[in-house]
Amino acid sequence: METSRNPRRRTVLALTALTAALSLTATACGGDSTNEAKTADGKAKVTVLRSNGAIFEPLYIAQQQGYFKDAGLDVTIKAGAQDTSQNAPSVLNGEAQFAMTDSSGFLKGAAQDMPLRIVTGLQSATTKTDPTDGLLVKKSSAITSFSDLEGKTVGLSALGGTIQFIVEYLVQKDGGDPAKVKFVALPTTSLTDAVTSGKTDAVYSFGAFFAAARTSDKLNVIGKGMNELPGMVQGLLFSSQEYLAGNGATAKKFIDAVGKAITYANENPDAVRAIDKKYTQLDAAFIDKQETAYYDTQLNTTVMRTVITKMNEFKLLDKEPTDEALYWDQAPTTTSSEE
Known part of the structure; x- marks a missing residue:
């Protein structure tokens, strides 16, 4: 059990170790990220690390509904770290191509100039639904x-x-x-x-x-x-700049498939419940009675800036990263407020 009023020291130590690991990885890999692994029938192999608690349902729906397969992708979904900000090393060293985290988890790496970019949102706070x-x-x-x-x-x-x-x-x-x-x-x-x-x-x-x-x-x-705080990103997917630079077409196919799955999830709550029954420890009868979450790919950059400013004020960030250090250029961003 970890206790802290301000976990900056623990975060800085972890990110310092990550920087060293990244340097070694870059040397070992030679920076050649275009040689992506493929199956025998030509599908691009992709590994994505999900959270352990929630918001991962669209990933499994994309797999179940064949959206990944139709996009020419062979996707493996794995449970990532309990603290999803610690999924970054696996993405940077190529063990996974994408990983889930929340907005603040991603910002901790961005504030340390980690070469990572957000590729899509999964869920944001909204007054359209009851609190989740x-x-x-x-x-x-x-x-x-x-x-x-x-x-x-x-x-x-x-x-x-x-x-x-x-x-x-x-x-x-x-x-x-x-x-x-x-x-x-x-x-x-x-x-x-x-x-x-x-x-x-x-x-x-x-x-x-x-x-x-x-x-x-x-x-x-x-x-x-x-x-x-409507528009605050609760779940997102990120990748490394190196992977995105060398495999942009595959990344776009991946996030488009996730987007289709999000639409399907919002229209088919029973599909979401079926996944929760399999991957959470909650009683199936209880899951059947509950409203499901509302998923959203959009990344509200205005609200993200508020989060950044306040996190820096609360000493949860060492500095305020720029927008250019956050988003992939093909990520679905918006500046509009919720009506």
């Missing part, structure tokens, strides 16, 4: 607002990412001091038990795990989660 994430406290808790978290311990699935950011953002928005909140990293599957047992004062959960917890007669939900 949020702060949970015991019914008996004196915590009734985010400002009440001052001096309290909050359980998160990972330190320093989007979830820690949104908690600090909402504490500040509510008039509190984010610097007075203590955070502890716990497995996603253990968050509900941690707050129910009193191990933590609150937890911030998401996806199907949040949906299950919010129905508990022992817990209260505080606020509207990330929906209080």
Whole structure:
């Protein structure tokens, strides 16, 4: 179990090690990324690392519906790191061509000038749907607002990412001091038990795990989660500049197939539920009763800039990366606000 008020030191150490690993990888690979692996029938081999908790459903739908195959791709989907920002080394050394993370997880690498680019969004906060994430406290808790978290311990699935950011953002928005909140990293599957047992004062959960917890007669939900910052990217896919430069056509086929899967997922919630039954530990009967998430490829650059500025203020980033250091030139970006 990791605890931290400010995980910058841990992040900097990890990224320093990553920089060294990248240098060795570049030497070993010779910079020749155009020699992509192919199957015997000519399909480009692609490995993508998914999150362990949520938002990965469109990847499996693209596989099940044949969108990857139709695009001439042979895609392998693997579970990535618990802290998805730590998927970057696998992408940079060529073990995977794409990986999932959240906006803040990606920004930690971008702030260290890692040669990575966002290729597409998967999900963003929206007022069009009920919250799919949020702060949970015991019914008996004196915590009734985010400002009440001052001096309290909050359980998160990972330190320093989007979830820690949104908690600090909402504490500040509510008039509190984010610097007075203590955070502890716990497995996603253990968050509900941690707050129910009193191990933590609150937890911030998401996806199907949040949906299950919010129905508990022992817990209260505080606020509207990330929906209080519409357009904030909750899930995205990224790749390395080297791979994109040498294999742009394959990358475009990949993100187009994911886009088709996102449309299908939004129109066919039962397909999403079937995937959750297979890849989460939640009861099938419960999954059948729940609304599914709304997926979106669009990357709101205006909201991302707000996140960057605030993360830097909260000392979750060492510096503010430019837009040119964030997005692939073929990524689906927008600057419009949600109506």
